[in-house]
Every structure is written in C-alpha cells, then in structure tokens.
Amino acid sequence: MARRKILLVTTDQQRFDTLGCNGGTLARTPVVDGLAGAGIRYERAHPQSVVCMPSRSTILTGQHPTTHGVWMNGVPLPEDAPSVAALLHDAGYRTALVGKAHFEPFLDPFGRFPENTMGSATTPAGGVHRGFEHLEFATHSGIGPLHYARWLAAEHPEAIGGFYPVLDPSLQVNAAGGGDTGAPQVTVNPIERGIYHTDWVADRTIDWLDGLSADDDWFCWMSFPDPHHPWDPPESEVGRIDWHDVPLPDGYPESAAERERILDAKPRHWRRWYDGTLVSNYEAPAEWVPATLTADQVREVTARNAVECELIDEALGRVLGRIAERGWGDDLDVVFTTDHGELGGDFGLLFKGPYHVDGLMRLPLIWRPAPSAATAPAVVGRPVGLVDLAPTFCAIAGLDPAGWMQGHPLPTDEADASDRGFDRVLTEWDSELFGVEVHVRTVTRDGWVCTAYLPGTCHDGTEGELYDLVDDPLQQHNRWDDPAVRSHRDDLLADLWDSQPPARAERIEVEAPV
Amino acid sequence: MTAARGSVRHQITVRRPPDEVWALVGDPTRLAEWFPGIVSVAVDGDERVITTGTGIPMPERILTVDPLLRRFQYRITAPVFREHLGTIDVLALDDGTSLVVYSTDADPSVMALLIGGGTAGALRRLRELMEGGA
Numbered sequence: 129m130a131r132r133k134i135l136l137v138t139t140d141q142q143r144f145d146t147l148g149c150n151g152g153t154l155a156r157t158p159v160v161d162g163l164a165g166a167g168i169r170y171e172r173a174h175p176q177s178v179v180c181m182p183s184r185s186t187i188l189t190g191q192h193p194t195t196h197g198v199w200m201n202g203v204p205l206p207e208d209a210p211s212v213a214a215l216l217h218d219a220g221y222r223t224a225l226v227g228k229a230h231f232e233p234f235l236d237p238f239g240r241f242p243e244n245t246m247g248s249a250t251t252p253a254g255g256v257h258r259g260f261e262h263l264e265f266a267t268h269s270g271i272g273p274l275h276y277a278r279w280l281a282a283e284h285p286e287a288i289g290g291f292y293p294v295l296d297p298s299l300q301v302n303a304a305g306g307g308d309t310g311a312p313q314v315t316v317n318p319i320e321r322g323i324y325h326t327d328w329v330a331d332r333t334i335d336w337l338d339g340l341s342a343d344d345d346w347f348c349w350m351s352f353p354d355p356h357h358p359w360d361p362p363e364s365e366v367g368r369i370d371w372h373d374v375p376l377p378d379g380y381p382e383s384a385a386e387r388e389r390i391l392d393a394k395p396r397h398w399r400r401w402y403d404g405t406l407v408s409n410y411e412a413p414a415e416w417v418p419a420t421l422t423a424d425q426v427r428e429v430t431a432r433n434a435v436e437c438e439l440i441d442e443a444l445g446r447v448l449g450r451i452a453e454r455g456w457g458d459d460l461d462v463v464f465t466t467d468h469g470e471l472g473g474d475f476g477l478l479f480k481g482p483y484h485v486d487g488l489m490r491l492p493l494i495w496r497p498a499p500s501a502a503t504a505p506a507v508v509g510r511p512v513g514l515v516d517l518a519p520t521f522c523a524i525a526g527l528d529p530a531g532w533m534q535g536h537p538l539p540t541d542e543a544d545a546s547d548r549g550f551d552r553v554l555t556e557w558d559s560e561l562f563g564v565e566v567h568v569r570t571v572t573r574d575g576w577v578c579t580a581y582l583p584g585t586c587h588d589g590t591e592g593e594l595y596d597l598v599d600d601p602l603q604q605h606n607r608w609d610d611p612a613v614r615s616h617r618d619d620l621l622a623d624l625w626d627s628q629p630p631a632r633a634e635r636i637e638v639e640a641p642v
Numbered sequence: 643m644t645a646a647r648g649s650v651r652h653q654i655t656v657r658r659p660p661d662e663v664w665a666l667v668g669d670p671t672r673l674a675e676w677f678p679g680i681v682s683v684a685v686d687g688d689e690r691v692i693t694t695g696t697g698i699p700m701p702e703r704i705l706t707v708d709p710l711l712r713r714f715q716y717r718i719t720a721p722v723f724r725e726h727l728g729t730i731d732v733l734a735l736d737d738g739t740s741l742v743v744y745s746t747d748a749d750p751s752v753m754a755l756l757i758g759g760g761t762a763g764a765l766r767r768l769r770e771l772m773e774g775g776a
Binding site: 202233235236237238239240244245273297298299300410562637638639640641 | 646648649652677678679680694695696697698722750751752753755756757759760762763
C-alpha cells in the first residue's frame with residue numbers, strides 16, 4: 129500500500145493576516161484558503177526564532193535553536209545535524225528541496241558552504257545532502273551562485289538588473305527607497321512574471337515530481353523566497369492592488385506621538401531602533417531609520433507584499449494541479465507555513481529583529497491531511513510551533529518521531545491539542561553583532577505572551593514584555609510592570625525557565641552576517 | 643547607527659611549539675594549505691593575490707612578517723574594502739604549546755564578518771594540520 133506523500137510549502141517572512149482564511153482582506157489566496165477549509169488551520173503557530181536560519185533549522189531538525197545550535201543568522205547548521213528529510217529518505221521516501229534553503233550562510237566569498245557550491249548540479253555530491261536527494265536553490269535576488277540565479281544568467285540575463293539590490297555597496301541590507309513612495313526595499317521590477325523566482329520554484333518542483341514514478345513515496349519541501357523583502361514583484365502584477373486603496377494595518381498607529389508612547393513602554397531597544405540610534409541585528413537596513421516611515425510607505429509595502437502572496441498562491445495551485453494529474457491527490461498531505469513573520473508597519477516598523485510580537489511570531493500554518501486519511505476539518509487555537517513539523521512528517525509517513533525531536537505531531541483538532549498538552553510554545557533570540565548583544569526568551573500560553581530579556585548591551589536582565597492577547601491583540605500595552613498581573617507574570621516566567629530546551633554542548637560561531 | 647569599521651577576533655590553541663606553528667603561518671606562500679576556501683596563492687614581493695573557492699581574486703599587501711613576535715599582518719586591497727587589516731599572532735603558552743589569534747578589522751564592517759568567518763575555519767584547519775602531524 130502506498131504511503132502518504134508530503135508537500136511542505138514554506139514562504140519567507142509571511143504574516144498570519146496575509147491569508148484570506150486568517151481574515152486577510154487584501155491578498156486573494158483561494159488555494160491556501162481551500163486547503164485550510166479542507167484541513168486544519170492553526171491560529172497560534174509560532175516560530176522558535178524570528179529569523180531565517182535558526183527557524184529553518186528548526187523545521188528541518190525538529191529542535192529549538194538552543195539545541196540545534198543555529199542561534200542567529202550567519203551560524204551554519206552543521207552538516208551532520210539531525211534532519212527529518214534524512215529520516216524520510218532512509219525510510220524509502222524520495223526527497224527534494226526546491227527554493228530557499230538557508231541552513232548555511234548566503235554570504236560566502238570563500239565558497240565554504242555546500243549550498244553555495246552546488247549550483248551546477250541538482251544531485252549533491254555523495255547523493256544526499258541533509259537528507260535531500262534533489263536540491264535546487266533560489267533566493268530573493270537574481271544574482272549569486274544558486275540555481276535560480278545561474279539559470280537566470282544563462283537564459284534571461286536581461287532580467288537580472290530588474291531586481292532590487294538586496295545589499296548596498298557596503299554589503300549592508302539596502303536602505304534605498306523606491307516605488308511611488310520611496311519605501312525601503314521597494315522597486316519596480318520589469319521581469320516577466322513567468323521567470324520570477326516564485327514561478328521558477330513551482331516549475332522546478334513540477335519538473336522534479338514529473339520525474340518520479342507513480343508508486344514513489346515522496347517528501348518535497350517547496351520553499352518560496354517571497355514575500356520576504358525586497359518587495360519587487362513583477363511589474364506586470366503590481367497593478368493587482370492599488371496601494372492608494374490599501375487600509376493601514378491595525379497595528380500601525382498613524383500618530384507619531386502614539387507610536388512613541390507605545391514604544392516607550394517596551395524595553396529600550398525598541399525605541400532606540402525606531403529613532404535610529406541602535407542597530408542590534410543585520411536583518412533590517414542599518415541606514416534606515418524607522419521613524420521616517422510614512423503611512424503611504426506602509427500602504428505601498430503592504431500592497432506589494434500582498435501581490436507576492438497572491439503569486440505564491442497561484443504557483444501553489446499549479447503544483448497541486450499537477451499532483452492531482454499524477455493521481456496522487458488522495459494520498460497527499462500539504463503543510464503550508466512560513467519561517468517567521470514581518471513587522472509590516474506594526475508600531476511604525478518594518479522588517480524583523482528581536483521583537484517577539486504577533487507580527488513576527490504569529491504564523492500562517494495550514495495542514496491539509498491526505499483526503500484518504502479522512503481527517504475532519506478543524507481550527508486549532510492552542511499554541512503549536514514549527515518545532516512540531518518534523519514529528520508531524522514522521523507521523524504522516526507512519527514513522528515514530530526520532531528521539532532528538534523536541535516537538536510533537538501537530539494536533540488534528542482542539543480536543544486533541546488539549547488532550548496532548550499543547551499548552552505553550554517557546555521562541556528565542558540571540559544576537560551578537562559588532563559589540564551589541566541581545567538575548568530574549570519568550571513563552572506563549574494561556575492567551576498571554578511573556579518575554580524576558582537576558583543581560584546584554586541593551587538590557588540589564590530585569591526588562592520584559594507581557595501582553596494579554598485577548599484584551600490587547602496588537603500588543604500595544606506592555607504589562608510587565610503591572611502589579612495587577614505580577615503573580616501571573618511570575619508564573620509564566622517560571623514556566624518559561626522550566627521549559628527551556630537543552631543547550632548544544634559546543635557553541636557554533638557566527639561565520640557571516642546572513 | 644553601526645560603526646563603519648568592524649572587528650572580529652578568533653583564537654585557538656594548538657598543541658605544538660610556536661616555532662612550528664609559525665613556520666606555516668608565517669609563510670605567505672602556504673596560506674592555501676590551511677585556509678579553507680582559498681584555492682591558490684601568488685606572492686610577488688609584498689604583493690599577494692589569493693583566489694577564493696568562488697573564483698574571486700583578492701589582492702593583498704603584506705605588511706608585517708615578524709618571526710620574533712611571530713606576527714603576520716596583511717591588508718586586502720580589493721576595492722570593496724575601504725580598509726582592511728588582518729593580523730595573525732602565534733603566542734607561546736607556558737606549557738610549550740601555542741595560542742593563535744587571528745584578527746580581522748574591516749570597513750565596511752560587514753566585510754569583517756565575511757572574512758572573519760573564513761578565519762575561524764582557517765584556525766580549525768590549522769590545528770588539524772599541526773596536531774594531526776604530531
């Protein structure tokens with residue numbers, strides 16, 4: 129009897145509220161909405177890190193960053209790290225990763241990392257890399273050593289220059305503005321839609337699937353680079369959404385005074401970044417000052433982001449269509465999620481950093497179990513994490529989750545979540561960049577988010593954030609010092625520290641900025 | 643805002659006498675032997691050109707080769723750097739072994755992380771080579 133096939137679809141830096149099924153009203157996402165309607169939609173899925181490399185390493189290993197060791201961007205995941213793909217491959221599954229991997233640093237002038245040196249082949253040396261027998265990589269731009277960039281250079285060199293240059297000449301994340309409003313990381317990209325990386329990822333996935341036998345069992349991680357900045361979707365598609373008509377996000381206070389009042393109630397690195405007096409991490413443009421962000425820039429970024437989400441949805445629809453044509457539809461499990469969120473104008477901020485709020489932590493997560501499994505559609509409100517994906521894939525494949533996995537197979541409904549103790553989800557942040565260090569630990573449970581700051585260059589270890597997600601869904605009222613909830617805060621903190629995962633024995637060094 | 647200049651420092655202990663370590667580290671022609679990702683080295687006087695694993699040629703100027711201090715310093719002169727200084731010190735420890743310190747200072751600061759990431763791997767490889775030959 130054939131085993132269930134697994135399609136893991138990830139995007140990069142996608143907010144929860146960008147999907148119609150999650151209440152989004154801007155991007156049209158009928159394909160993902162359909163999966164949600166037929167499957168399980170998670171309302172409180174969090175990443176274990178809000179930046180790419182640690183979070184993607186969690187998806188692959190089923191471990192928290194503290195344990196797998198990728199504690200910030202630029203820290204490479206060891207090649208011998210545990211991998212759910214390897215587990216599935218060893219169990220007879222055909223395995224592929226198409227799109228953005230990012231377990232190893234992108235910026236690699238010495239060519240030391242395999243992801244940057246396999247661009248001329250799709251089968252890794254030795255036959256398998258991290259459990260994947262087929263790898264085709266893409267990222268956010270049209271230049272570099274990865275497969276998409278090499279293909280573009282060979283087939284469509286005229287298109288390369290249309291992408292926004294992600295980095296500036298100093299190799300910092302580019303602050304240059306574009307579009308109609310001068311928003312950072314926005315440009316008009318004249319590239320033909322069919323050769324943009326979103327459709328390329330879908331095309332290459334279909335090509336790999338077409339090479340499989342009908343009776344193959346397979347696990348494919350289809351990993352779209354969008355809607356991560358830069359916001360440079362094909363020009364032909366930008367007109368889908370007129371940014372002038374885009375409402376401002378609920379989390380964006382239009383009044384500067386209001387933004388500053390909210391930020392001042394949070395630990396000091398928030399306001400310092402907003403004012404341009406602190407750059408704590410590499411992932412946002414160092415030369416960009418958030419206080420300069422205008423309402424129209426937020427609208428334009430939101431519109432372009434939504435266009436990118438629509439293109440992903442349509443690309444996914446093509447892949448699902450091909451899978452149905454191959455006759456695999458009834459035995460196909462689809463998991464759709466992202467690695468972390470995007471501030472998206474919340475608090476007057478864009479991009480990401482050590483800010484554990486819903487913009488970055490609340491993720492879209494949909495699991496459409498194989499129709500042959502006859503799982504009833506459900507909505508799960510209890511907290512789950514990306515750390516739960518690897519054991520879920522094991523369960524789908526009929527394998528026991530490996531002992532090194534720290535999560536549990538995702539619950540199939542709220543009662544299942546309750547019975548199996550899905551009470552909390554943990555998120556962590558560590559960064560050390562040119563003399564600035566920030567260390568953050570967060571627990572989300574019982575409708576609250578509790579964040580503790582460990583001593584660093586910005587914090588003395590007494591600071592924190594505490595939000596009631598029911599009464600304060602935008603996390604604009606920090607109750608860390610509110611005596612009325614002091615005992616609840618202390619209970620959450622005790623739970624946070626009691627629940628910390630074991631640390632990797634030896635720290636892995638930062639080898640690049642990203 | 644971030645400072646333009648970035649500093650990265652890595653160090654490693656090598657269980658070999660410092661003069662042995664220096665014999666390798668202090669020879670500018672032998673860099674490719676112990677620096678992963680550098681595939682070739684050409685030295686002409688105080689000019690050195692290294693070629694990386696991605697095919698990037700990087701011109702350098704050798705500044706200091708001091709066998710008494712066991713200090714090697716060089717500057718990458720590629721245009722992407724406004725400034726660079728690489729410093730490798732081989733220090734004698736009390737037990738007769740060595741501490742090797744590899745410092746990278748660069749403007750733009752991000753370049754210090756990029757080069758510094760390579761130097762961390764280089765130190766690990768250096769130790770493997772030196773101790774493997776013990």
